[in-house]
Amino acid sequence: MFQNFFGLFFLSALAQLISFSGTLAECPLPISPQSVVVKFGDSVSVNCSSSVTHMGMGWESTVGGVHLSTASLITWRVSELTDWDIYTPFCYINYDKQQCVVALPVTVYKTPDSVSISTVNLTMIEGNLYELLCDVHNVAPVQKLTVNWYKGETLVDQTNFTDTTKSPVNKTSKLLIRPDRADDGAQYRCEAELNLGDEGPQHPPTVTSKSFSIKVHYKPKHSRSTEKISQSDDVSLNCTVKANPAAVYTWHSKHLIEKISSSVIQSSTLSPGNYTCTAANYLGEDSKVFIV
Ligand SMILES: *[C@@H]1O[C@H](CO)[C@@H](O)[C@H](O)[C@H]1NC(C)=O
Ligand SMILES: *[C@@H]1O[C@H](CO)[C@@H](O)[C@H](O)[C@H]1NC(C)=O
Ligand SMILES: *[C@@H]1O[C@H](CO)[C@@H](O)[C@H](O)[C@H]1NC(C)=O
Ligand SMILES: *[C@@H]1O[C@H](CO)[C@@H](O)[C@H](O)[C@H]1NC(C)=O
Ligand SMILES: *[C@@H]1O[C@H](CO)[C@@H](O)[C@H](O)[C@H]1NC(C)=O
Ligand SMILES: *[C@@H]1O[C@H](CO)[C@@H](O)[C@H](O)[C@H]1NC(C)=O
Numbered sequence: 001m002f003q004n005f006f007g008l009f010f011l012s013a014l015a016q017l018i019s020f021s022g023t024l025a026e027c028p029l030p031i032s033p034q035s036v037v038v039k040f041g042d043s044v045s046v047n048c049s050s051s052v053t054h055m056g057m058g059w060e061s062t063v064g065g066v067h068l069s070t071a072s073l074i075t076w077r078v079s080e081l082t083d084w085d086i087y088t089p090f091c092y093i094n095y096d097k098q099q100c101v102v103a104l105p106v107t108v109y110k111t112p113d114s115v116s117i118s119t120v121n122l123t124m125i126e127g128n129l130y131e132l133l134c135d136v137h138n139v140a141p142v143q144k145l146t147v148n149w150y151k152g153e154t155l156v157d158q159t160n161f162t163d164t165t166k167s168p169v170n171k172t173s174k175l176l177i178r179p180d181r182a183d184d185g186a187q188y189r190c191e192a193e194l195n196l197g198d199e200g201p202q203h204p205p206t207v208t209s210k211s212f213s214i215k216v217h218y219k220p221k222h223s224r225s226t227e228k229i230s231q232s233d234d235v236s237l238n239c240t241v242k243a244n245p246a247a248v249y250t251w252h253s254k255h256l257i258e259k260i261s262s263s264v265i266q267s268s269t270l271s272p273g274n275y276t277c278t279a280a281n282y283l284g285e286d287s288k289v290f291i292v
Contacts, residue, residue, distance in 0.1 A: 048091035061089030134190035219284035
């Protein structure tokens with residue numbers, strides 16, 4: 001009865017139903033291993049052995065099936081597993097006027113062909129919200145995929161997928177960031193990781209994107225808005241401040257006649273008074289008063 005298509009479909013449905021509970025309590029059919037994780041195109045073999053005398057046992061599967069046999073150990077064997085949507089194979093036995101089956105859960109996986117980061121806004125402005133995209137190409141099964149986002153060496157976000165498609169898919173994970181000035185040049189990367197469980201490879205297979213360095217534009221901001229300078233000191237009025245793009249400097253004082261565009265003035269050349277320096281870029285400006 002197990003040899004025809006009707007039986008195959010009926011039992012396949014039954015096997016799908018029991019595949020989560022594994023061995024039916026009363027079915028004397030140990031299979032080894034009890035579930036398999038196979039890389040697409042790799043070979044796989046699973047033993048099914050009976051611990052009782054029987055009238056026949058077999059493996060039912062769309063690939064690698066074993067016909068009704070009187071042996072006590074039969075092996076489901078596929079030299080190249082290339083079926084993404086393989087029906088759960090099962091081993092069956094006819095014994096003592098009974099029949100029973102044990103299902104073999106099979107996971108077929110493939111690591112992605114590529115993992116890459118992109119963004120629509122190549123230059124970011126401090127304080128705004130941006131999206132980084134991680135494109136994962138041609139990976140299966142997506143339900144076992146985790147995308148890890150790293151900033152430098154720190155894990156900053158993680159995406160899992162609930163999609164049950166078994167064949168390879170393309171997936172995009174998004175990371176929202178609000179960069180500040182300290183993040184100019186920060187390195188982001190994303191990593192596609194397949195968590196295949198204990199039956200899978202010892203280390204979960206991963207594919208990592210290239211590092212993606214972000215450019216952040218920010219306006220100049222002085223740490224102090226005034227500074228007292230003693231004229232006797234041979235020091236300078238240093239208005240240099242970090243900004244991206246670099247700031248342009250202008251000086252104002254009733255004591256200055258010439259236009260100065262450098263960020264530093266030697267104090268020894270100056271008369272006592274206030275000197276105001278303004279640093280500016282396209283995002284804004286910030287002034288600082290030097291009191292000599
Ligand atoms: C299956 O049984 C054969 C014969 O006993 C043994 O050589 C082989 O290692 C077994 N394979 C598995 C996967 O248990
Ligand atoms: C990012 O780029 C998109 C498309 O050019 C634009 O619509 C959006 O305003 C930009 N976002 C920011 C925060 O600049
Ligand atoms: C994603 O899946 C991994 C592995 O199954 C798990 O360790 C992690 O906690 C999950 N992360 C989230 C955010 O659900
Ligand atoms: C994934 O993307 C590649 C390249 O863009 C495309 O050729 C392929 O058909 C896509 N696969 C799926 C399942 O959409
Ligand atoms: C001015 O300050 C900047 C930043 O603090 C510093 O790098 C630079 O050497 C200073 N220049 C002078 C002439 O002191
Ligand atoms: C110089 O600047 C300081 C601080 O902004 C202010 O209190 C003072 O009145 C200014 N002096 C002159 C002569 O403008």
